[in-house]
Amino acid sequence: MATTARRGPYFCGLDAAMDVVSGKWKSLILWELREHGVRRFAQLRRGLPGVSEKMLVQQLREMEEDGLVHREVYPEVPPRVEYTLTGEGVSLNAALEALGEWGVERMRRIGAEKVVHVAS
Template identity: 70%
Template sequence: MTEPVRCGPYFCGLDAAMDVVSGKWKSLVLWELEAHGTRRYGELKRNLPGISEKMLIQTLREMEADGLVHREVYKEVPPRVEYSLTEHGVALNTALAPLGAWGTERIGRIGADRVEIPESV
């Protein structure tokens, strides 16, 4: 497994943490695995509407390289692969919980301020 490319050097811990969770999908994968436990790839894909296969694979690889997600491969026919949170993934979810609560409290306002972009763009 290759190490993810990072943007460091970092100016503070928040800078480093934001680099690890950057992107739209990582926090949602963390939430899905926290809320529902161990998941197979297909379950993650179904429960994260809008994510492409390429993006889910890339996100899971980066999260595995960062030590947030554990990938378990079972030598069966057909092959079975399961993903679960590591101790670091659980700790990161705990750290992100207040941010999620902040967003939930303000979701109406945040949503009202968004500009609707037509799907054809």
């Protein structure tokens, strides 16, 4: 699937990258898929406490348009839909790792607690 530019023209590479991960949930969706691989919608929602169904649908659609997430619909009754990272999503996660490490260090520095949740 071809990627789409929502805003363009871009001023720099960081501008283009932020266009694809802008918003609270996209980077967390990427991380959830990185940690668990294949996920169904309900599993993603449980793994992201606080996200509304409407927001998750919107974010997943945008990420699919941007070529970060693959949505597989199985012809079953009831329908089964699974989400996985594409190669581009995997490479974006690799780029976000350093930012995540910086965030962990910042949490330590400012005394913020890490939120731990278990998603099945």
